[in-house]
Amino acid sequence: MAATLGAVAALLVVAAIALGYNRLVGARNRARYTWADCDALLVRRAQAVPRLAAIVQGAFDHERETLTAVAEARGQVERTATPGGPTTDRVAAEEALGAATARLVVVIEGYPQLRAQAATDELITALREIEGDLRRARMVYNRTVQTYADRRDTFPGSLIAGAFRFAPMPYFAE
Template structure:
């Protein structure tokens, strides 16, 4: 073998190895990022379902109880704010997630106020539509919790992949950044209590 071939072979192997590393990193990152996007989509779907149920719940209560207009207005406004905030799953920032969390927390608080108000109207216990919405809302809150958990589970491998050395070098080159975890809003360590105490008290 001619001596000049040795450095050519070495350079060729280095180029091939570098190409394989870059290709493997990029493809893996894209796949992990798609998992994150899918998980975030499930989060949004769960929240959208809750928003739809709240709209139906408000209409049902409105037709069956003469409750405070202020409570209804606060729920409607909070629902509008919650549905107006969107997050790009391909470029989720801590600020975007914090804003999303804030408006969803506002809707949770307004919903709790509505449910407390509703308890003063025992006639609603005979409303089958209301009872069905109550059950669906409870189920949806559990779906939201599950979706948030799975989103965080999808974030961890992505962040580990792009933040560890030497992958972080390529991550910077391709503009792949770590993504924020989903934290519950303050005071929301529990799903809203949607159990109604329809006693015989009038």
């Protein structure tokens, strides 16, 4: 009798662990999938930024500080780019590139003769669209990360996360 009860209890424990494990995997996968949407937009932004920087570089050499910040941020993004889910370093680098790009756009807007060029205007419009899409993608990603964090950090998920080494995922701020 005791042996049967023991076996049933053991089975229940194994089932609970399997259920908790699957829930954690599901939450992590959802966060990774939504990151993929952010990632695609970040790649598009990274492709647009150097073209914008080239316009400023050609026209105004004295905006060197802004251009250096953009180049450094881009370099950091390239160095931290890894396949798979996002890392804290990558997210921080993307946040820095976003800020540097915003400053670059402000610089360009300070020179009406630059803004008047059709190519510049098109680039800025495209960049604004990407930033808008990115803001929405970021909201969805951060939500899924929050759900994953809730599952990972609360009991009994925290025990399973610890045992199976479920790493935290970074939030993506503006």
